[in-house]
Amino acid sequence: MTTASYETVETDVLVLGAGGAGLRAAIAAAEAGTRVMVVCKSLLGKAHTVMAEGGVAAAMHNVAYQDSWEVHFADTMKGGKLINNWRMAEIHAKESPDRVLELERWGAIFDRTWQGRIHQRPFGAHTYPRLAHIGDRTGLELIRTLQDRAVHTAGVDVHMETTAFKLLTADGRVVGALAYRRSDGSLILYRCSALVLASGGAGKMYRVTSNSWESTGDGIALAYDAGAQLRDMEMVQFHPTGMVWPAGVRGLLVTEGVRGEGGVLKNKDGERFMERYDHERMELSSRDVVARAINSEVIAGRGTPHGGVYLDISHRKPEFIKSKLPSMYEQFLKLSKVDITKQPMEVAPTLHYMMAGVRVEPETGATNVPGLYAAGELAAGLHGANRLGGNSLSDLLVFGKRAGEAAAAASKGNPKAAAAKLDQAQVEQAIAELMAPLDRPAGENPYKLQAEIQDVMTAHAPIVRDAAGLQAGLEKILELQARAAQCGAGGSSSLAFNPGWHTARDLRSMLVNAEALLRSALERKESRGAHARSDYPKTDDQLASVNYITKETPHGMSVEAVSIPTMPSHLAEILQRSYATYTPEEME
Amino acid sequence: MAEKRITIQATRFDPEKDSAPRLQSYDIPFPDDSMVVLDALNYIKAHVDGTLSYRWSCRMGICGSCGMMVNGTPKLTCNAFLRDYWPRPVIVQPLNNFPIIRDLVIDMDDFMHKLKSVQPWIIRKQEIPLGGGEHRQTTAQIDEFKQFSQCINCMLCYAACPVYGLNNDFLGPAAIALARRYNLDSRDEGFTKRLPVIADSEGIWECSFVGECSVVCPKGVDPAKAIQQTKLDTTLRFTLPFGNRD
Numbered sequence: 163m164t165t166a167s168y169e170t171v172e173t174d175v176l177v178l179g180a181g182g183a184g185l186r187a188a189i190a191a192a193e194a195g196t197r198v199m200v201v202c203k204s205l206l207g208k209a210h211t212v213m214a215e216g217g218v219a220a221a222m223h224n225v226a227y228q229d230s231w232e233v234h235f236a237d238t239m240k241g242g243k244l245i246n247n248w249r250m251a252e253i254h255a256k257e258s259p260d261r262v263l264e265l266e267r268w269g270a271i272f273d274r275t276w277q278g279r280i281h282q283r284p285f286g287a288h289t290y291p292r293l294a295h296i297g298d299r300t301g302l303e304l305i306r307t308l309q310d311r312a313v314h315t316a317g318v319d320v321h322m323e324t325t326a327f328k329l330l331t332a333d334g335r336v337v338g339a340l341a342y343r344r345s346d347g348s349l350i351l352y353r354c355s356a357l358v359l360a361s362g363g364a365g366k367m368y369r370v371t372s373n374s375w376e377s378t379g380d381g382i383a384l385a386y387d388a389g390a391q392l393r394d395m396e397m398v399q400f401h402p403t404g405m406v407w408p409a410g411v412r413g414l415l416v417t418e419g420v421r422g423e424g425g426v427l428k429n430k431d432g433e434r435f436m437e438r439y440d441h442e443r444m445e446l447s448s449r450d451v452v453a454r455a456i457n458s459e460v461i462a463g464r465g466t467p468h469g470g471v472y473l474d475i476s477h478r479k480p481e482f483i484k485s486k487l488p489s490m491y492e493q494f495l496k497l498s499k500v501d502i503t504k505q506p507m508e509v510a511p512t513l514h515y516m517m518a519g520v521r522v523e524p525e526t527g528a529t530n531v532p533g534l535y536a537a538g539e540l541a542a543g544l545h546g547a548n549r550l551g552g553n554s555l556s557d558l559l560v561f562g563k564r565a566g567e568a569a570a571a572a573s574k575g576n577p578k579a580a581a582a583k584l585d586q587a588q589v590e591q592a593i594a595e596l597m598a599p600l601d602r603p604a605g606e607n608p609y610k611l612q613a614e615i616q617d618v619m620t621a622h623a624p625i626v627r628d629a630a631g632l633q634a635g636l637e638k639i640l641e642l643q644a645r646a647a648q649c650g651a652g653g654s655s656s657l658a659f660n661p662g663w664h665t666a667r668d669l670r671s672m673l674v675n676a677e678a679l680l681r682s683a684l685e686r687k688e689s690r691g692a693h694a695r696s697d698y699p700k701t702d703d704q705l706a707s708v709n710y711i712t713k714e715t716p717h718g719m720s721v722e723a724v725s726i727p728t729m730p731s732h733l734a735e736i737l738q739r740s741y742a743t744y745t746p747e748e749m750e
Numbered sequence: 751m752a753e754k755r756i757t758i759q760a761t762r763f764d765p766e767k768d769s770a771p772r773l774q775s776y777d778i779p780f781p782d783d784s785m786v787v788l789d790a791l792n793y794i795k796a797h798v799d800g801t802l803s804y805r806w807s808c809r810m811g812i813c814g815s816c817g818m819m820v821n822g823t824p825k826l827t828c829n830a831f832l833r834d835y836w837p838r839p840v841i842v843q844p845l846n847n848f849p850i851i852r853d854l855v856i857d858m859d860d861f862m863h864k865l866k867s868v869q870p871w872i873i874r875k876q877e878i879p880l881g882g883g884e885h886r887q888t889t890a891q892i893d894e895f896k897q898f899s900q901c902i903n904c905m906l907c908y909a910a911c912p913v914y915g916l917n918n919d920f921l922g923p924a925a926i927a928l929a930r931r932y933n934l935d936s937r938d939e940g941f942t943k944r945l946p947v948i949a950d951s952e953g954i955w956e957c958s959f960v961g962e963c964s965v966v967c968p969k970g971v972d973p974a975k976a977i978q979q980t981k982l983d984t985t986l987r988f989t990l991p992f993g994n995r996d
Contacts, residue, residue: 205805206862207903208813266884269872269932271892271899278886302812302902310870313862345851374807408784410792414810493810496829497784609796652800658765659803659852661795 166593168340168349172580173199173319174573175566176339176354178326178381179361181209182301182558183538183565185308186261187358190566192317196573198566199352200312200320201341203361203376207309210362210377210539211558214301215417215489217283217293218265218559219552220258224275225282226290226744231255232736233289238553239737241287241448242517242546243691244706245394248729249524250544254553254560261559262294270307271296283486284422285551287448290744293552298417298489304555324350326380327667328592329357329388329534332582336388336533340592344664347657349593355579356533356569359385359520360562363539364675366668368513369616372404372415378668379675381540385520386674390529392712393521393542395675395721396683396693399549400625402452404512406470411497413512416473416490418551420507421445423486425475427456428506429464435471450548450692453511457625460510470510476503511625515554517545517692518679521711527565533572533579537565547691599666600657605650608665615642615672619679627683628697636680643673677719678712685710685721756780756832757839758790760802763850771850773841774799780832787827787842788816791854804854811968814904818854819843824906824966845909847918858905864921865903867947868929873940891936898931898976900969907963907973919952923963923973926954930976933983945984954980 175191177184180202192198202209223229234255239246266272266280272294273281284291296303312318323344330338330351338353364379365371386392403416421427427445429435439455440447447455456471465471475483480503484491487502494500494507519542520529527535538558545553573579599605622635646669652662688702689695707726712719729737755777763771776794788806795802806816809828816827821841832840848856878885907923914920929948933941948954957977964974 204807205815205858208807208815210807212813212902213808213810260880263880263884267872267877267880269870269935269937271896272884274887274889274892278888280884299812299900303899307871310865313866314869314871345855345857374809374813376807408782410782410785410789411809489810489812607800609800613796654801656764656766656801656852659855660801661803662800 166349166590166597168351168593170351170353171199172353173197174354174580175199175356175358175569176201176352177358177360178339179209179359179538180206180320181211181360181362181538182304182308182555183562184358184360185305185312186559186562187360187537187566187569188312188318189308189315190563191358191570192315194567194570196317196570198318199354200318201324201326201352202320202322203325203380204323206320206322207305209305210374211301211305211555213372213374213415214304214555215298215415216285216419216422217295217300217552218258218262218304218555219285219288219292219550220262220294220556221255221292222259222262222280222282222294223290224279228742228744229290229292233741234292235733236737236739236741237288238544238550239546241548241550243548243701244546245690245709245726246546247524247543248733250561252733253524254544254556257560258556261556261563265304265307265559268307268311270303273297283419284446286418286421286446286452287443287550288552289741293422295419297485298419298487300555321350325664325667326384327596329384330584330588331388331531332584334532335576335579335582336531337579337582338584340589342596345659347660347663351589353580355573355576356535358527358565358569359534359536359540360538360565361540363516363519364672365513365515367615367619367672367676369620370404370413371513372401372413373513378671380668380671381536382519383671383674385529385531385534385536386678386714388531388534389714390531390534391521392519392678394547394682394709395518395678395712396686396710397517397547397691398513398679399449399515399517399692400453400511401514402449402456402511403473403509405497406468406508406510408497415512415514416507416509417487419487420473420475420490423475424478425473427452428472428474429459430466431464435459435464448548448550454625454694456509456511466508468508470508472506473509474506476505515539515549517547517549518542525564526568527561528568533576535565535569537561547693596667599649599651599663600655602648602650603655605648606645608649608652608662608669611642611646611649611669612665612672615639615669615676618642619676623679623683626694626696628695629684632680632684636677636684639673639676639680643677646670646673681719681721682710682712685723754780756790756836758794759839759841760791760794760854761843762802762853764852775839780836783833785832787818787820787825787830787832787840790832790840791827791842803852812902814902817845817904817906817909819846819909824909826904826906826968829968845905847909847911847915848905856905860918861903861905861908861924864925865928868921868925869940869944870928870932872932872935872938873943874937875939885937887936894936895931895934898927898934898971901927901971902969904968906966906968910962910966912960912962913956913958917952917956920956921947921953923977926980927971927973927976930980948980949984954984
């Protein structure tokens, strides 16, 4: 075997991923005085965060004076069915207002109240109107602001369209990563003294998803391979409202903002069915409840011709809809020729988000592997068994900043880590595995394998699961792992922008995520939040204090139950309080 | 009834093998009236030719990754309906005025430098500490520049701009619109800081007001308006007494 050639790039803090969490971490680490290299799979500013619509949850009480961090904390814990990391929920609720204000300082535009303060909209399972937003394109504004801030923060450098495929360790510490440039297939070996993973979720393992091609769970798989523990991998969120037709956009997100602004759900008989599932909160119940309700209606034969339910906001004034939900208005008009100011939309659940992910220490985002930090969607803990809408953008900001600061501190504390002696065999082997599909012209087509993974997960780990289905799915995923290890590059052996070859690598990430999800789902023998089991339909109170931890052992992947530390009394007391319901004095 | 089909002609270029880009023809099914050009490319990649390279991401016109020339016009391919072209063939090429990396993928590094040069962030003489709450801003104040803030960096305006085609040093439509967005922001005090770049020989005065940038913009940003307004504004700053003050 020939020695592969690669360029070596040295930095202090390496950040993998340039969505909200990665950029916020990069800014924080650079402001703390370290050199930062951001490496991202697509172009800067195109990361998945850009697609977020509804808003950032932060208890700024600009609209409802009763709001406070305590209520946000309680909503988050209750929405997560109590298996959240309570300390993360506390930090998040306390710090998100400052992170929003900071964005505003940097230039982000927000819809405003009549006094010129940041406006906040109601959203599912938030007691008070809490989501700072700009129309229904909050993600674009957030990523644009962070991108522009990052490019002028001294010390931040960005390598775009570069995919990391291996974390490098020395003496048990993460000291770098191997990556390839998508444009020409050239290799880079990054040396660093601390690394922040912020590369998002793995929605692409499902067929119907709001996620784009990038979301293949790379970071979670890289962390797992480096020895990091994963947490509650069974917990993935089906967003209740995705588009159902036309086929090309099936799964595309229809923002919860539609319901926040008054949209109602109806079945084909015109019945407002949420009445039967959550009489009190109706359409603004938590996402797990609404998604299961829609699923049940469709299965019971009360669905629409395209297999969804109706979401109707046409009772609001056309000008109101166009100003509050401009992207939705345009999206439906262009794609389905449906005018949402006059007609109902058809919607059905779509795989949207992973509450699951890398297990982190709440204050810093540190994983169990020294030198390795994680933030954003790929880090687990804040959302427990179900994420509230709007809590993701705030998660990115709060924990992105903390992870960046902690990584900077770790880097300063271990300045020699970036110069640690590397295990050359580790490097050579990772490169050989990456390159292998290019030399297998007769190998299986990676797109076909990707489609099979999606079929397995869609059939075997759906909204409502059972042991037999999960077990059969696991066996299929293990078989797919063996086939993926021998797959080709889809027809081209070129190194230049070769998507077949890139997909061959992504399969490995998706399969680690899929296996972990299935194994963890088999272990949690109850229904809780987003994890519903027909063979264990009840919530087991004993398991409210249990997280399932996935890790690598000499015998392969294993899952074990770990007790959640008891919540301190001052937090437990907050959960016991009751809060006045919010009634807007007048709806516009 | 025979299955409805459509012909897609896509640019192929492999820098390791080809000396120049060429068009390759694909005849594919067109069963669904709602199919867009991006759906056609995804169909080709998944079922006909897995080697076709192009950029895309969100499918909903917000990420700005999938811009290409469609029958000679810069378009977001997730938003270009095949029904508007059928039964004629659809010719898909990489965006004009940029170097090609492979097939339909362009090199847009140049723009990232231009973006940074206009300082797209709030510049204040004095920062308010976080404890002071947000800057107050009214909806009317936001409406002054909201249009210019909708840019998704899709590069369609650069592909449409004949000036940029002749002179890649021209700052270009999106970057100038972005500068305008910040100059008009009631929270910002950075006009004079941005002025040297905007009014430079490669800045606004290069624009010959063809206006194509605004025609192709998928988000209604209207960069041409931003450029013309900036020309006027800049002139007034220089000609009126005390005009150059903040």
